[in-house]
Amino acid sequence: MKPGPRRSISQADIVDAAFQILEEKGFAAVSVRGVAASLGLTPTAIYTYFPSKNALLRAMVEHLLSTIDLAAASDADVAWRDRVHALAETMLARLADHAGAIVLVTSGPLDGPHALGLNEALIAGFASDGMPQGDAARAAHAVRAYVLGAAAIDAADRAGDDAASDDRAGAEPLWSDAAAFPLTEASAAVAAADGFRWGLDRLLDGLERRAA
Amino acid sequence: MKPGPRRSISQADIVDAAFQILEEKGFAAVSVRGVAASLGLTPTAIYTYFPSKNALLRAMVEHLLSTIDLAAASDADVAWRDRVHALAETMLARLADHAGAIVLVTSGPLDGPHALGLNEALIAGFASDGMPQGDAARAAHAVRAYVLGAAAIDAADRAGDDAASDDRAGAEPLWSDAAAFPLTEASAAVAAADGFRWGLDRLLDGLERRAA
């Protein structure tokens, strides 16, 4: 492989390679050097496709959001509430798919076309039920916040489990997790199990009163 | 300054120095080398106080959460709903205080004593109104998720504004933000203004029906 116009690779190939590293080794391991190497390229070759690592990261976010099916959100056959519910659940599913996806989403702006399209679908979903546009925008904002935060807590819990399993070698834990928090301790399992769906339903309950 | 037992510095000093860098230059600029330099120390000196950079980051999260006043949450004089409301608002305020605080919180487990104490106060707040413990735990989870997500969206929006202002030099934007998203466009301002409080009230509306 000598230098020269090869065009053997595309932006999508780079994003795919980056996602594979993200899944296998986590967010911290996603480096332009590593991505380039996995494609058999030199680090600097990446800069022909993306102006910076951050641009690659934003493209990854867009790719992630592009896999969310917006069609289900505008299906007039199903009720308003079910549509928003389905959309929120697939949003969380996409974020939970890849380890470190939330760090990715959190690490920069959410102003790509797919991010805006998602927001648009959410607002339209609320507005279709006769909700004033201002409220529909606020409702969409609330659902986005809830989903993002739930994904962040999920990821934090998983990271906590990993850190705890690192203690098996005898390393002292950072904090003694003695049962000084009985309520948290007693209900950790139940909150994690169906916590997302339950909380989403409460939020939609509260929003429904505004729509009616 | 020669090597030797100096004890001139404490863990708290390191955390403070790290926060100052976080505020001034953002999360990416928080490096153990930079923190050490700002304290007039060699990078390796930090490792006498923290076993790793990640441990320092977790300590920063704990410091951030330690500034949240939990006393207001257990004040029996005010109504249940007002207490949770106040707690959620100060949580958001703390996260909004420092730029990049959410990346910090998102970048690892939330299992420190102050994180657990906050969760405990939230569950107790819901349970005090006669809510079953299982539901109280789920309600606390929902509020934490909503607050964290709202902070993440806030930060993303601010990052988006920064990126947009970088375009002033004539650099081409990553995506054309033509008005292809009329609903989002028309309601961006209104959603951002009082979006947090409004959505929190809807969520509490939905939770209140369970408590009654």
Added chain:
DNA sequence: ACCTGAACACCGTTCAAGT
């Protein structure tokens, strides 16, 4: 336009050594 190779200014972390 696409790619290489060398270089610059950084990282986190380890290790031997000094007090």
Added chain:
DNA sequence: ACCTGAACACCGTTCAAGT
């Protein structure tokens, strides 16, 4: 115990050069 200095294996990014 606390700190330095040197070293290792990394980073993102720029730049000149080749095809």
